[in-house]
Amino acid sequence: MTNGINHMINQAAPAVEVRNLAKHYGSFVALKNVNVSIAAGEYFVLLGPSGGGKTTLLRTIGGFHKPTAGEVLLHGKSVGHLPPDKRSTTMVFQAYALFPHMNVTQNVGYGLKVAGLPKAQIADKVANALEQVGLTNFAQRKPHELSGGQQQRVQLARAIVLDRDILLLDEPLAALDAQLRKDMCLELKHLQEKVGITFIHVTHNQEEAMTVADRIALIANGDLVEFGRARDIYRAPEKTFTASFVGENNVLKGKVSDANGTSVTVDVAGSKLKVDKRGLAVTDGQEVNLSIRSECVALNPVNGTNAPADGHSITGSYDESVYLGLTTSHLARLRDGTEMVSRVIADSDDSLPEAGAPVRLSWKPTDIRLHVE
Numbered sequence: 001m002t003n004g005i006n007h008m009i010n011q012a013a014p015a016v017e018v019r020n021l022a023k024h025y026g027s028f029v030a031l032k033n034v035n036v037s038i039a040a041g042e043y044f045v046l047l048g049p050s051g052g053g054k055t056t057l058l059r060t061i062g063g064f065h066k067p068t069a070g071e072v073l074l075h076g077k078s079v080g081h082l083p084p085d086k087r088s089t090t091m092v093f094q095a096y097a098l099f100p101h102m103n104v105t106q107n108v109g110y111g112l113k114v115a116g117l118p119k120a121q122i123a124d125k126v127a128n129a130l131e132q133v134g135l136t137n138f139a140q141r142k143p144h145e146l147s148g149g150q151q152q153r154v155q156l157a158r159a160i161v162l163d164r165d166i167l168l169l170d171e172p173l174a175a176l177d178a179q180l181r182k183d184m185c186l187e188l189k190h191l192q193e194k195v196g197i198t199f200i201h202v203t204h205n206q207e208e209a210m211t212v213a214d215r216i217a218l219i220a221n222g223d224l225v226e227f228g229r230a231r232d233i234y235r236a237p238e239k240t241f242t243a244s245f246v247g248e249n250n251v252l253k254g255k256v257s258d259a260n261g262t263s264v265t266v267d268v269a270g271s272k273l274k275v276d277k278r279g280l281a282v283t284d285g286q287e288v289n290l291s292i293r294s295e296c297v298a299l300n301p302v303n304g305t306n307a308p309a310d311g312h313s314i315t316g317s318y319d320e321s322v323y324l325g326l327t328t329s330h331l332a333r334l335r336d337g338t339e340m341v342s343r344v345i346a347d348s349d350d351s352l353p354e355a356g357a358p359v360r361l362s363w364k365p366t367d368i369r370l371h372v373e
């Protein structure tokens with residue numbers, strides 16, 4: 001079929017550009033003012049808590065919702081006037097949305113048949129799509145004779161035959177159990193790398209996001225909070241929200257007591273903590289947040305051999321340990337009641353402090369981050 005979509009593609013432009021996009025449902029603001037640009041061939045994930053606006057953004061890109069303000073450009077062209085089937089996008093609703101009574105060839109060719117394409121042309125296109133996703137030898141199988149990963153490839157082949165080069169995936173793995181979800185995540189990633197088209201994948205599961213994404217955008221309360229490479233979002237979150245949503249971060253509230261110099265001193269629960277300013281504008285007395293990932297925090301009993309406070313540690317009282325198999329989380333409470341977690345590769349429980357015993361939590365100076373919003 002030639003629906004003309006790929007013939008008009010401007011390869012130099014981003015696959016998707018969202019400009020000043022707002023979406024209101026009546027008086028409810030689901031998206032405020034979102035700007036994002038997604039490169040062709042990128043695996044892009046929209047991650048965030050339930051109700052944040054991820055699906056609304058995805059559906060607006062696909063043409064299922066009309067924006068209240070702003071615009072969507074696909075390959076450099078504004079598509080506000082185009083319905084979903086005239087866009088270079090296609091939506092994958094869930095992992096197993098195949099026709100159960102049709103074999104793989106019929107499932108993949110269905111859209112072309114409906115469009116009235118001649119049989120020979122359909123056969124050519126389907127064969128080409130199946131080859132691209134590595135399913136040539138499975139052409140005669142019914143969906144129930146395929147693994148979950150293979151069914152997913154059939155879905156992808158359906159998009160390829162329609163000349164769509166932007167796949168929109170809304171929680172594609174949500175219905176699966178944990179192990180299958182992990183396997184399918186990798187399948188998806190490998191498929192996308194092989195076929196090279198743009199994937200935009202919505203999930204609220206950060207592990208899933210980390211596994212598949214080239215870049216992640218964090219969406220919450222109708223805002224695009226932050227976006228970047230998975231590794232950067234995890235290791236160096238800019239905003240407090242990102243730190244609290246991605247990974248297991250200890251978020252400490254404090255007040256700046258000395259903003260002079262390249263590092264800042266922040267009062268947290270009676271201790272003075274030092275943190276790199278990162279060029280952020282802060283002033284004495286300003287309320288800020290600090291974040292430290294739980295795996296970067298060491299916890300030790302307080303005794304005569306502890307090093308003196310150096311701005312990179314804080315004292316608290318031991319609470320309890322939670323054994324998680326591979327890792328163990330040690331929980332402690334600071335003077336102001338804040339809970340901190342130190343997560344270590346699972347250790348034996350014979351040397352744990354007593355509940356209530358004084359402990360010191362410490363970290364490397366480079367492992368604590370300052371957040372002003």
Ligand SMILES: Nc1ncnc2c1ncn2[C@@H]1O[C@H](COP(=O)(O)OP(=O)(O)OP(=O)(O)O)[C@@H](O)[C@H]1O
Nearest residue numbers: 025028030048049050051052053054055056057204
């Ligand atoms: N058709 C609608 N009418 C009114 N409100 C809606 C409609 N669709 C979505 N909303 C609201 O808009 C907000 C964003 O919804 P959306 O589905 O985009 O969030 P999400 O981040 O995808 O969440 P989830 O992960 O739960 O699917 C939610 O508060 C939702 O209740």
